[in-house]
Amino acid sequence: MKKTFLTLAASVALTAAVGLATPALAQNSAVTNALLSQKAGQLDKALASINEAIANDKTKDKAKTWFTRGEIYYQLLDPNTQALFAKYTKDMQPGEALQKAAESYKKALELDGPSGEYGKQVPSRLQNLYGQAFNAGVKNYNDKDFDKAIANYKLASQLNPQDTTAVLYTAYAEEAKQDFAGAKTSYNQLLGMDAYKSKPAPVNVYTRLLQIAHQQKNEPEAQQVLKQALVAYPTNKAFLIEDLNMSMTGGNSDAAMEKISKAIAADPTNANLYAVRGSLYDAQKKTDLAQADYKKSIELDPNNFDAQFNMGIYNFNQAANMYTKASKMDLKTYQLKGKPLETQGKKYFEAAVPYFEKSLEIQPNDAASISALQKVYFRLGRNADSKRMEDRLQALKK
Numbered sequence: 001m002k003k004t005f006l007t008l009a010a011s012v013a014l015t016a017a018v019g020l021a022t023p024a025l026a027q028n029s030a031v032t033n034a035l036l037s038q039k040a041g042q043l044d045k046a047l048a049s050i051n052e053a054i055a056n057d058k059t060k061d062k063a064k065t066w067f068t069r070g071e072i073y074y075q076l077l078d079p080n081t082q083a084l085f086a087k088y089t090k091d092m093q094p095g096e097a098l099q100k101a102a103e104s105y106k107k108a109l110e111l112d113g114p115s116g117e118y119g120k121q122v123p124s125r126l127q128n129l130y131g132q133a134f135n136a137g138v139k140n141y142n143d144k145d146f147d148k149a150i151a152n153y154k155l156a157s158q159l160n161p162q163d164t165t166a167v168l169y170t171a172y173a174e175e176a177k178q179d180f181a182g183a184k185t186s187y188n189q190l191l192g193m194d195a196y197k198s199k200p201a202p203v204n205v206y207t208r209l210l211q212i213a214h215q216q217k218n219e220p221e222a223q224q225v226l227k228q229a230l231v232a233y234p235t236n237k238a239f240l241i242e243d244l245n246m247s248m249t250g251g252n253s254d255a256a257m258e259k260i261s262k263a264i265a266a267d268p269t270n271a272n273l274y275a276v277r278g279s280l281y282d283a284q285k286k287t288d289l290a291q292a293d294y295k296k297s298i299e300l301d302p303n304n305f306d307a308q309f310n311m312g313i314y315n316f317n318q319a320a321n322m323y324t325k326a327s328k329m330d331l332k333t334y335q336l337k338g339k340p341l342e343t344q345g346k347k348y349f350e351a352a353v354p355y356f357e358k359s360l361e362i363q364p365n366d367a368a369s370i371s372a373l374q375k376v377y378f379r380l381g382r383n384a385d386s387k388r389m390e391d392r393l394q395a396l397k398k
Contacts, residue, residue, distance in 0.1 A: 030056070031065055038072050043088045046072045063112035063119065070104030070125060073097045077132050095136070095151060102129050102159055130159040134166055137173070146177040164195050171208070180212050187212075191228070200232035210242065222246075237267040244276070253280060271301035278310060287314070305362045312355030312372060319348035319379070349379050367396055 034049035050069045053059040076085050076097045089097055105122045112119035137152035150173045156166040171186035187209050191201050206229035213222035223246060229239045240263035247256040260277045267273060278293035291314060297307035322345030326338040353376055360369040374389035 031068055034068055043085055063108045066104045067108035067118040070101050073101035126159045130156050141173055146173045149173040184212050235266045240266055271297040271304045275304050275307040303362050305359055308355050309359040312352045315348045315352035319345040349376050352376050
C-alpha cells in the first residue's frame with residue numbers, strides 16, 4: 001500500500017507540473033489528499049477530501065475510495081486514538097462514525113471482492129468494528145439507554161451475521177425496554193441461526209419465549225414454544241413440569257400422569273412432583289399409589305404442605321367412613337361389629353393428627369388445616385384443643 005501511495009503522489013506531482021491534469025487524476029488526488037491528511041492527524045481535512053472523491057463519478061466506484069473512507073472513520077473510533085480525535089466527532093450523531101465505517105468497508109468489499117487488495121482486508125476491519133459496536137451496546141445497556149443499546153447490538157449483528165451473542169443481547173435489551181414483541185422476534189431469530197441447527201439454543205431462550213407468551217396470555221403460542229423446547233431439551237425439569245401443568249389445566253389426567261412420571265424420572269428428588277402425582281392418583285381412586293407418593297414426598301421434604309395435608313385427609317376420611325358405617329348399623333350388628341370398627345377408626349383419627357399439625361406448622365394460617373384439626377381433636381375427646389382450633393378459626397374470619 002505504501003508503494004502505491006508513493007506512485008500516485010509522484011504521478012500527481014508530474015501532471016501538475018506540466019499542466020495536463022485530467023478530471024480522473026484530479027479526483028484520485030482527492031483520495032491521496034485524504035490519506036495524507038489522515039496520516040497527519042487532520043481528520044477533518046481527510047473527511048472533506050474523501051467525501052469529495054465519493055461524490056465524483058470517476059472515483060465513487062473505486063474500492064480504494066471506500067476503504068480509505070472506512071479507515072478514516074475507524075481512526076475516529078479506535079480506542080487508542082478516540083480521545084485525541086474527539087474534536088472531529090463532536091458534531092456527529094451517536095454511532096454515526098461506526099455506521100459510516102461499516103458501510104464504507106462493506107462497499108469496498110462489494111467493489112473489490114473477497115480476494116482483492118482491499119476486499120481481503122475488510123473482514124478483520126469489520127470484526128474490529130463488531131467489537132466496538134458490541135461494547136458500546138453493553139455500555140448503553142448498563143447506562144439504561146436501551147434504545148442505543150439495541151441499535152448498537154443490531155449493528156454488531158449486521159457486522160457479524162453468524163454471531164449469536166449480539167442477537168441474544170438485543171433481546172435482553174428489548175425486554176428491559178418492555179418491548180416484548182421485539183424481544184420475541186430476536187429470540188426467534190436466534191432459534192433460526194446456523195449455530196443452532198446442529199445443537200439446541202440456550203435453555204433461557206425457550207424459557208423467555210414461554211414467559212413472554214404467558215405474559216401476553218397467548219397459550220397456543222406457549223404450547224408451541226414448549227413443544228420446541230422439549231424437542232431441544234427432552235429431560236429438562238422446568239419444561240417437563242410446564243408441560244405437566246398445561247396438561248392438568250386442560251383436564252387431561254392421563255396425559256398429565258404420563259408427563260409427571262417423566263418429570264419424576266428426570267428429577268427423582270423433587271418432593272413436589274410426588275405430591276402432585278399423589279393427588280392425581282387420589283383423583284383416580286388409586287389410594288395405595290397416592291399414599292406411596294405422599295410418603296415419598298414427605299421423606300424427601302418434611303415441609304411439603306400438600307403431602308402432609310393430604311396424608312391427614314386420607315387418614316381422616318378412613319376414620320370418618322368407619323364411624324359412618326358404625327352409625328348406620330342396627331343395635332345387634334353394632335354390638336357385634338360397631339365397637340371394633342370405631343376403635344379402628346379412632347386409630348386413623350390419631351394417625352391424622354401429626355400430619356395436620358405439621359401442615360399447620362408449615363402454613364400457620366391455613367383454614368383447612370385448622371378446621372380439620374378441630375374436628376379430629378373433637379373426635380378424640382381432646383375438647384380443649386378442639387376449642388383452641390375453633391377460636392383460631394374464628395379469629396381468621398375477622
